[in-house]
Amino acid sequence: MTGPYKIAIRGAGVTGLWQALTLARRGHSIIVVEQSTEPFTDACSPWAGAMLAPRCEEESAEPVIRELGMRGIQLWQAAYPDLTSAGSLVVAPARDRTLLDRFERMTEGGSRLDATQLEELEPDLIPRFDTALFYADEAHLNPEAALHFLLNEVRNAGAVVQFGTGETPDGADFIVDCRGLGAQDMLPTLRGVRGERIVVRSPDIAFERSIRLLHPRFPLYLVPWGEDETGANRFMLGATSIEREDGGPVTLRSTLELLSAAYVLDPAFGEAEILSLGAGVRPAFPDNRPRIITSSGYIFVNGLYRHGFLLAPVMAEMVAHYLETGVTHPEVFIADFGQR
Numbered sequence: 001m002t003g004p005y006k007i008a009i010r011g012a013g014v015t016g017l018w019q020a021l022t023l024a025r026r027g028h029s030i031i032v033v034e035q036s037t038e039p040f041t042d043a044c045s046p047w048a049g050a051m052l053a054p055r056c057e058e059e060s061a062e063p064v065i066r067e068l069g070m071r072g073i074q075l076w077q078a079a080y081p082d083l084t085s086a087g088s089l090v091v092a093p094a095r096d097r098t099l100l101d102r103f104e105r106m107t108e109g110g111s112r113l114d115a116t117q118l119e120e121l122e123p124d125l126i127p128r129f130d131t132a133l134f135y136a137d138e139a140h141l142n143p144e145a146a147l148h149f150l151l152n153e154v155r156n157a158g159a160v161v162q163f164g165t166g167e168t169p170d171g172a173d174f175i176v177d178c179r180g181l182g183a184q185d186m187l188p189t190l191r192g193v194r195g196e197r198i199v200v201r202s203p204d205i206a207f208e209r210s211i212r213l214l215h216p217r218f219p220l221y222l223v224p225w226g227e228d229e230t231g232a233n234r235f236m237l238g239a240t241s242i243e244r245e246d247g248g249p250v251t252l253r254s255t256l257e258l259l260s261a262a263y264v265l266d267p268a269f270g271e272a273e274i275l276s277l278g279a280g281v282r283p284a285f286p287d288n289r290p291r292i293i294t295s296s297g298y299i300f301v302n303g304l305y306r307h308g309f310l311l312a313p314v315m316a317e318m319v320a321h322y323l324e325t326g327v328t329h330p331e332v333f334i335a336d337f338g339q340r
């Protein structure tokens, strides 16, 4: 395998855009076809947090997610100037301290902060929390801004992006299928996992990094999305994880749980304004691990589940490497189409 190749990419979510950017920058001729007429209207991607938290995710994900995710952060850092690299925090109410101990045991690279150290990072968490875990090399971004940035960069790199079409052009050497849940017609084990989230704004809350609140029933994470046009800070509060494939309105129960948890994190959320409530559906394989499935010129990149932003750049790097050298990552690639 050498190239350069003519490559058609199906789907312009975060996975497809990173494929397009990486492959175009390596000199391949790229066309992206996206079935929605406007960018991101039918994609899961704009619903993300988007935390880049490979260490924290290891609490519930396979080690390969951390390994690939650390590379994912490096690739975002090299490509995206608005990435916030401020680390992330994990806290628990005093009565649930055992959850924090367990989280520390299940993950690598976190440091335990005392109250003084925590106050230096996020003073508004004091005095409700007097200890935290800090993962200094994690990051986050605003997904919508990042997606529009990627789309621009893809075009600047010389790729053609066509909206309102699912038609794959003739004559491509390779087709890279990044249709997310749209690929269920060819990937029968792919399922959707619903994630609900609430976006709020408040001029009184100033968290700078993503924060996870551990709780036996209502875990929460918060991602700061920067200021809006009024100068107030916006926060994404999320996210539920429900084995259902519909992205319909958020339920009353989920709203109560997410907002109650936010109130535990900081009572100032009681005065925050709700900007939006909504749900996206994450594409996932049965084991929640991402896959690159290759079959005579057709390559699926899918199942990025909770980690689409974290892993999309590194999945793209792996596909590029595969096309240029034939080398595959044993934990991610599946060559036999029958095993999909």
Ligand SMILES: Cc1cc2nc3c(=O)[nH]c(=O)nc-3n(C[C@H](O)[C@H](O)[C@H](O)COP(=O)(O)OP(=O)(O)OC[C@H]3O[C@@H](n4cnc5c(N)ncnc54)[C@H](O)[C@@H]3O)c2cc1C
Binding pocket: 010, 011, 012, 013, 014, 015, 016, 033, 034, 035, 036, 040, 041, 042, 043, 044, 045, 046, 047, 048, 049, 050, 051, 052, 165, 166, 167, 178, 179, 180, 181, 182, 183, 194, 195, 196, 197, 238, 239, 240, 279, 280, 281, 282, 283, 302, 303, 304, 305, 306, 307, 308, 309, 310, 311
């Ligand atoms: C609430 C929530 C919070 C999340 N938080 C995080 C987070 O903090 N960090 C993180 O890394 N990830 C997070 N995720 C996960 C992440 O959003 C997903 O893994 C990621 O968006 C999947 O991207 P994708 O490009 O594979 O799929 P999608 O974004 O769904 O893109 C697929 C695209 O393919 C198009 N398409 C479908 N059929 C066709 C066709 N026939 N022809 C052409 N195009 C087609 C669709 O219109 C769509 O635009 C979160 C997800 C949710 C729902």
